[in-house]
Structures are given as C-alpha cells and as structure tokens.
Amino acid sequence: MKKECENVTLYFYGELEAQEKALFQAHLPHCPLCQKELAFLAKTQEALVPPAAPPALVEAVLAQAKPVSFWRKFYKPALGLATAMAAGVCLLVLSPNKAQQSVTESANWLAYVSVEADEEYNSFLQEFETFENEF
Ligand SMILES: [Zn+2]
Incomplete structure (x- = not known):
C-alpha cells in the first residue's frame, strides 16, 4: 500500500487539494487496490440513495x-x-x-x-x- 492509497476516500468525496488530487490521479491507473476501493465506494453510495417512488x-x-x-x-x-x-x-x-x-x-x-x-x-x-x- 502506497502513501497515495490513503487518499482514495478523500479523492472519492472530492476533498483532496489540487496537488494531492493530481498525485492520486497519476497513481490510480497503476493501483488495482485503489481502483477496487473506488468502485466499492461508488457502489456503496449508489446503494445509499433511496430508489425513486414509481x-x-x-x-x-x-x-x-x-x-x-x-x-x-x-x-x-x-x-x-x-x-x-x-x-x-x-x-x-x-x-x-x-x-x-x-x-x-x-x-x-x-x-x-x-x-x-x-x-x-x-x-x-x-x-x-x-x-x-x-x-
Ligand atoms: Zn493505491
């Protein structure tokens, strides 16, 4: 686990400073761990949104x-x-x-x-x- 991996959650919620964000974006394509984590976060958030009523x-x-x-x-x-x-x-x-x-x-x-x-x-x-x- 690299130092950038710690920022995955902050990145997902758009809380990173511009410089950290750029570092993370450079890191992301090479890190399956962070890609998995991002996918998981996205799924979790999707599940938290209540479905619209018919x-x-x-x-x-x-x-x-x-x-x-x-x-x-x-x-x-x-x-x-x-x-x-x-x-x-x-x-x-x-x-x-x-x-x-x-x-x-x-x-x-x-x-x-x-x-x-x-x-x-x-x-x-x-x-x-x-x-x-x-x-
Ligand atoms: Zn990573």
Whole structure:
C-alpha cells in the first residue's frame, strides 16, 4: 500500500487539494487496490440513495393529498383577467411605433379574453351557488 492509497476516500468525496488530487490521479491507473476501493465506494453510495417512488404512486398520493376543493377554481377568473391586462400592457409596450394599431389589436384581444374570462366567471358563480346551497 502506497502513501497515495490513503487518499482514495478523500479523492472519492472530492476533498483532496489540487496537488494531492493530481498525485492520486497519476497513481490510480497503476493501483488495482485503489481502483477496487473506488468502485466499492461508488457502489456503496449508489446503494445509499433511496430508489425513486414509481410515478404512478406519486400521482396517486398527490391526488389524495390535494383536496379537490372548489377554491381551486376560484383563482381562474382572476387569473384570466390579470393575464388579459398584462397582455394588453405588453402589446402596448412592445410596439410603440404602431401604437394606434396596437391599441386596436389589444382592444380586440382584450374583448376576446374578457369573453373567455366572463364564461369562466359565470361558471364560477354557478359553482359558488352550488357550494352555498350545500351549507
Ligand atoms: Zn493505491
């Protein structure tokens, strides 16, 4: 066993100083002992990492953990309106040269998105009434 062999664990965990590391790397190809030790360390570390849970199981657990509440739908109308406003602002900011055209375009777009948001909001209202009636 050479002096470099003592550094195999430190090398594996990346704890060696640059100079020691270079010495060890020069030593490694010629030392079956260190090669074995490195392979063993790698296998051990692999075995210590817990295996990932199957995706289907994760999905199932998450589905049970999340209460399927009506509140999850609450944010949609607000999100729709916020998106529409942000998009309108973006359109105005991004095309300063075609300001007039942009205003028309974003107005059309806003109208379109508002209709979408209205539908979302109406379906939300219906669900809210259903929810209220349950109590
Ligand atoms: Zn060695």
